[in-house]
Amino acid sequence: MPKYKTTEEILKIANKREYIRDMGIIAHVDHGKTTLSDSLLAASGLLSPSMAGEALALDYLKIEQERQFTYKAANVSLYHELNGTPYLINMIDTPGHIDFTGFVTRSLRAIDGAVVVVDSVEEVMVQTETVTRQALEEYVRPILFINKVDRLIKELKLSPQEIESKFLRIIRDFNKLIDLYAPLEFKDAWKINPFKGSVAFGAAKDKWGLTLDIAAKKGIKFNEIISIYEKGEQASLAQEFPVHETVLSMVVNHVPPPIQAQKYRIPKIWHGDIDSEVGKAMMNCDPNGPIVMVASHIRVDPQAGVVATGRLFSGTVYSGQEVYLIGAKTKNRVQQVGLYMGPYREVVGSLPSGNVPALLGLSDARAGETISSISGVVPFESIKYVSEPVVTIAIEPKHPKDLPALVNEMRKLSIEDPNLRVHINEQTGEYLLSGMGQLHLEVALTFIKEAGLEVVTSNPVVIYRESILEKGGPILVRSPNGHNKVSIEVQPLELEVLQMLSRGEITEFMDNKERAKLLRDAGWSADDARNVWAISESLSIFVDATKGVQRLEQVSGSMRMGFIEAMSEGVLAREPVRGVKVRLVDATIHEDPAHHGPGQIIPAIKRGIYAAMLLAKPVLLEPILRIDVRIPVEQVGNVTRVINQIRGKVVSVDQKGNMTYVIGELPAAESFGLSETMRSATGGRAFWDTSFLRWEPVPSSIVQNVVAEIRKRKGLPSEIPKLSDFIE
Numbered sequence: 001m002p003k004y005k006t007t008e009e010i011l012k013i014a015n016k017r018e019y020i021r022d023m024g025i026i027a028h029v030d031h032g033k034t035t036l037s038d039s040l041l042a043a044s045g046l047l048s049p050s051m052a053g054e055a056l057a058l059d060y061l062k063i064e065q066e067r068q069f070t071y072k073a074a075n076v077s078l079y080h081e082l083n084g085t086p087y088l089i090n091m092i093d094t095p096g097h098i099d100f101t102g103f104v105t106r107s108l109r110a111i112d113g114a115v116v117v118v119d120s121v122e123e124v125m126v127q128t129e130t131v132t133r134q135a136l137e138e139y140v141r142p143i144l145f146i147n148k149v150d151r152l153i154k155e156l157k158l159s160p161q162e163i164e165s166k167f168l169r170i171i172r173d174f175n176k177l178i179d180l181y182a183p184l185e186f187k188d189a190w191k192i193n194p195f196k197g198s199v200a201f202g203a204a205k206d207k208w209g210l211t212l213d214i215a216a217k218k219g220i221k222f223n224e225i226i227s228i229y230e231k232g233e234q235a236s237l238a239q240e241f242p243v244h245e246t247v248l249s250m251v252v253n254h255v256p257p258p259i260q261a262q263k264y265r266i267p268k269i270w271h272g273d274i275d276s277e278v279g280k281a282m283m284n285c286d287p288n289g290p291i292v293m294v295a296s297h298i299r300v301d302p303q304a305g306v307v308a309t310g311r312l313f314s315g316t317v318y319s320g321q322e323v324y325l326i327g328a329k330t331k332n333r334v335q336q337v338g339l340y341m342g343p344y345r346e347v348v349g350s351l352p353s354g355n356v357p358a359l360l361g362l363s364d365a366r367a368g369e370t371i372s373s374i375s376g377v378v379p380f381e382s383i384k385y386v387s388e389p390v391v392t393i394a395i396e397p398k399h400p401k402d403l404p405a406l407v408n409e410m411r412k413l414s415i416e417d418p419n420l421r422v423h424i425n426e427q428t429g430e431y432l433l434s435g436m437g438q439l440h441l442e443v444a445l446t447f448i449k450e451a452g453l454e455v456v457t458s459n460p461v462v463i464y465r466e467s468i469l470e471k472g473g474p475i476l477v478r479s480p481n482g483h484n485k486v487s488i489e490v491q492p493l494e495l496e497v498l499q500m501l502s503r504g505e506i507t508e509f510m511d512n513k514e515r516a517k518l519l520r521d522a523g524w525s526a527d528d529a530r531n532v533w534a535i536s537e538s539l540s541i542f543v544d545a546t547k548g549v550q551r552l553e554q555v556s557g558s559m560r561m562g563f564i565e566a567m568s569e570g571v572l573a574r575e576p577v578r579g580v581k582v583r584l585v586d587a588t589i590h591e592d593p594a595h596h597g598p599g600q601i602i603p604a605i606k607r608g609i610y611a612a613m614l615l616a617k618p619v620l621l622e623p624i625l626r627i628d629v630r631i632p633v634e635q636v637g638n639v640t641r642v643i644n645q646i647r648g649k650v651v652s653v654d655q656k657g658n659m660t661y662v663i664g665e666l667p668a669a670e671s672f673g674l675s676e677t678m679r680s681a682t683g684g685r686a687f688w689d690t691s692f693l694r695w696e697p698v699p700s701s702i703v704q705n706v707v708a709e710i711r712k713r714k715g716l717p718s719e720i721p722k723l724s725d726f727i728e
Contacts, residue, residue: 007339007346010077013088014339017259017285017354022311023251024092024107026135027117028127032147036117036204039243040078040091075110075297075309075340075356080248087252090356108138109269109368109380110296110311110356112262113255115247116142116174120166120201121151123656124173126628126663126691132174136181136190137503139265143254144174144192145209145247146201153229156658160222171199183268198254200246206234209243211250258354259285262313271510272378281314287352291315291323291373294380295365300412308365309340309358315373317357318350325362326370326379327509335361366415379509389421389434390623390668390692391460393441396431398454407431409451413444420444434463436692438672462669464710465538465578465621465695466570468492472616474585477608477727479600486559486601487586488608490616493541493579496522501539508535528583534560536567538576543583551589551596558598559584562605571610572618572720573710578695582609611726620703621695623668629678629688633660638681646670646677647699665693669706 013019025033078089092107108114114135118128135142146167152158158166175191182190192198194212202209215221218240228234266274266282273279281289292315295308317323321334338345338358351357365371370379397406410433414422421434435441438460448455473489493501497519500506506518512530519529527545533556534542542563546552563582570577584605590596627648629639633655639662640650648666655661666674671690678686698706711718 007341007348009086010079010088010339011348013079013086014355015287015352016088017287017352018257019085019087020257020354021087021089021113021251021255022111022258022261022354022356023089023113023115023255024111024135024140025115025117026107026131028119028122028125028131031117031119031122031125031128032204033117036115036145036147036243036247037091039204039207040248041076075107077339077341077356078248080244080252082249082252087248088355089248089251092356107296108135108140109294110309111140112258112265113141113143113251115145115251117145117147117204118170118174119148119151120146120163120170121148121156122630122659123166123170124177126626126689128174129177130691132177133181136178136183139183139186139261139268141186141190141255141261142174142178142192143250144171144199145204145250146170146199147204149201149225150203150206150229150234153226160226163222167194167199167201183264185264197250200250202241202243202246203234203237204243206238207243208234208237208241209246210241211246214241214246258313266313270378270380271514278314278372278374278377281353284314285353286314287316287354289314289353290377291317291321291371292377293317293357293359293371295359295362295367295369295371298365298367298416300415301360304336304360306363306365306415307338307345307358307360308362308369308371309356310371312351312353312355312357314353316350316352317359321373323362324372324375324377325364326372326375326377328364328366328369330364332362332364334359367417378511389419389436390463391436391438391441392421392432392434392463393460394431394458395433395445395448395455396457398456402453405451406448406453406455409448409453413447417444460672461713462623462667464573464575464623464698464706466572466575466613467577467579467619467621467695468613468616469619470617472614473608473612474583475608475611475615475727476586477604477611479596479604481595481600483590483592483595484555484600484604485586485588486584486604486608488605488612489583489585490609490612491581491583492616493539493581494522497524497541497581498539498579501535501541506535508532533584534563536564536577538567538578540567540577540580540582543581545583545585546587549587549589551591552587554593555587555589555596555601558601559605561598562602563609565602566606566609570618571613572620573707574714574716575620575710577613578621580613582612607726610721611723614721614723614726620698620707622698622706624665624693624696625668625671625690626693627662627664627666627688627690629662629664629686630659631662631682631686632658635682635685636660636662639678639686640664642674642677642681646674666690668692 025037027033075092078091080087080089092111116132118124132142152163171192178191179187197211197213200209200211228237262285263283278290278292282292293312294310296310299307301307317334317337319334319337322331323334324331337348337350339348340358345358397403410422414420419436423432433444468490471491474487476485476487478485506515516529520526528543531544532541533544567577631639636653643650643664643666646666647670648664650662650664652663708718
């Protein structure tokens, strides 16, 4: 039985930066992350050992317990002793389903190392690659736990030699990911090596785990483990080789402490001056420096309000302290400093740098917010997600009196999960909820119903994007009162620039000189590169290309707003605009402020953008999904037939052991009802996942019908606007 640890014991280590490890557990869905987490909790006295692997303690939400998957990332502080030395391990358990990778992305900002769990039967899967790539792009060091070894013994009945071949293939494939995505300076150092203890294997469900070093010291060979399973004595493995000892010791040995990790992570994720007071404090994880913290997770507690949890990179945060929210451009006061012990938040008064505090009182904080004790701090690099909302539903209360409560609940959900978008359609009065996929929206609806609200929803529909194929303009348009003129041109963004926007390498808030250099390297003129005015959420850019326009500064804010509004609803079907460079070429602004207010300038900019886009061959883009299917070999024909029938295509078919892996592509619009179709075609023997892959133009043969359907659904006139609708 473990010794149950108190908050006081953990706080003693919280002040010793070299004995802190900030780590996460990431994996493909259903590879055993949360089961492993339970065993680690039990080892720290936070969960009954008899319940480990069954309690799903970090899946503290009702839907997580019922559906047996992790929805929200949960964090907990663990106590672990190695060779008599106590360590504090701040651990985050994260979702595996592709619809919830936003939580994974935000979790990675708060950690320095990740235990990647791989099912020994299924091996390295698509989501394994996705989350590992996310970790490496955040400079988070991965280590490997090969799970469900019991399945190799009991189900597949493999010999020790066959199991060894499996392990070697998994290690080889995992190192390929590191070779592909790891930072150049760490490609070799971070490759996993079973002889150096950065790989463990075991069965989290049976609570045992080994590294080669432990196996050698204990004198056990794999044929003995097979024999133990054949005798049904696997409980002895948990006693002799407890998985928590193996994994937590691997974390201590291979995940760097924050004082070491921040020296190479800060320059990657923060674009301020490293030689400034703030930069030096974060590089050194200085508890006496100014507070700099990133809120990686936001929860709305029914009693306490907004709880902002994240990594404290420098300073010491304490109750009663006033802090600046850099992104929100406001100040809040910390009402309480807490530390998560599983689902429970313990009040601790203060916490120093290198830890993961939970702060109450920051009502304006949102995920990704930079929190500091001093104003003017350069915000952290914005968090980019590997996917984006592509499915939406209309939602309304069954009882009209519940409308205010429904709006509040939807806004609460969007605060906690930035990948859920809430939008009110001004034309139709519809309340729209957008998410990563059908499961994402299903979970959101469950929370709404658990809040006591009965709702009516529409069938899910796909969110499209609009773009252009060539240059359009310049074109001159007037404001509604005729007293102001703007000249606008548009052109497609270069693929290189669009990719840098998508990866978060170019952002609106980064240093202008650094951004300008990246844009010049991508082929932009020096003038355009240094005069970026705004970047839209859907990845388009607004550039001031004017020379000597009088009173431009007075209306620049309105012009930016016009750009943002135009990019949120394009000219074809009022869908978001992606990959367009909008240039303000010239402008004439009336000298009387009464004639150049927002009500004149915003419509003028929107008209100019829409007119220019109509001249630039506008195109509708649809989301394409990657589908990964695992099936017995005899079902390959049925699966390929299903994919081909829904405008999809098969990319590859690969045999691994007794399972066949089919990778394909299909339009998201054709994915509704896929579950029933696939189940019927394969007799329920197919296991599959979909993930967002890319945007591509809707086929010309159906684009007119698709646009017409979208416009009808939104209550818009059936005909697309003409150029004459925007210019005189």
